[in-house]
Ligand code: OAD
């Protein structure tokens with residue numbers, strides 16, 4: 001089980017540490033009380049504080065640290081049954097732990113949903129990076145490649161000239177002479193999956209995918225839904241919202257676990273916190289955190305290591321005799337992540 005304390009060494013403040021925690025820095029933000037920033041009712045009313053915070057969470061701003069790589073090493077050695085994390089910074093994935101081993105209990109930016117019509121974002125990632133090519137053309141090309149068979153089916157019987165005019169319009173004239181009345185035909189094409197669903201007419205060609213969402217957030221604007229202009233919310237779990245379905249994996253994972261590591265969390269947020277009680281009573285629990293927490297009811301086989309998590313993890317790695325392996329892994333992975341294409 002992991003919390004915000006595993007990412008402070010990467011430069012991301014936790015939430016509840018008295019001076020450095022994110023909640024203690026919110027006095028000058030437009031929020032009535034700190035947790036409001038992750039409450040749906042407040043978000044619907046005033047989404048700006050959340051997106052100001054989200055902007056800072058853009059992947060690439062932060063890199064995994066030695067604690068993430070320790071968890072990765074557990075996976076590499078076949079010892080990690082599952083990693084349940086409350087963090088939405090994506091650093092567990094960035095460290096190379098596969099999605100199948102992860103339960104991102106408080107969601108992630110990997111997808112987004114419209115709060116008005118419930119439409120999932122058509123793309124896979126809220127932050128999909130935009131390349132230098134124009135949005136529409138990029139998505140159109142991608143759609144063309146993916147759907148080339150359908151395109152062939154559609155066009156094989158059409159005279160070549162008609163299709164050439166069609167493409168010429170899409171690429172060049174569409175922007176200047178938008179076909180507003182053709183919205184319904186485009187909807188039909190979307191429904192038949194003949195053109196990418198990210199391609200919409202709104203005064204010309206326009207991609208309403210996450211590249212636009214990212215662009216909006218980066219420009220301090222609020223991302224809007226392509227279908228209804230409602231507010232788009234990344235699928236980060238807000239207070240009062242249901243946890244992702246994968247969270248139910250705990251029903252099989254915890255009763256069969258042989259050891260529970262609890263790292264860098266105040267265990268203040270339910271239902272996540274109660275997972276700490278879900279292992280069998282004979283199973284040792286290792287709690288590593290800066291401070292003790294009241295909600296962890298002591299058991300006879302508990303091990304509590306208080307202090308800085310990086311120090312604690314490095315000490316554990318040393319006791320396990322994995323120091324060299326760990327150093328190699330960190331070196332290999334950090335050089336991968338610092339390559340320009342990452
Ligand atoms: P908290 O901020 O509540 O707790 C982080 C814990 O990590 C604290 O007890 C710190 O003392 C400890 N810690 C921080 N840095 C450390 C370090 N370098 N070494 C050792 N310990 C360190 O964060 P979480 O428990 O993760 O929810 O918070 C749970 C949820 O509350 C979050 O997922 C978030 C928040 O509201 C949502 O966003 C929905």
Ligand code: ZN
Nearest residue numbers: 114117225228
């Ligand atoms: Zn919508």
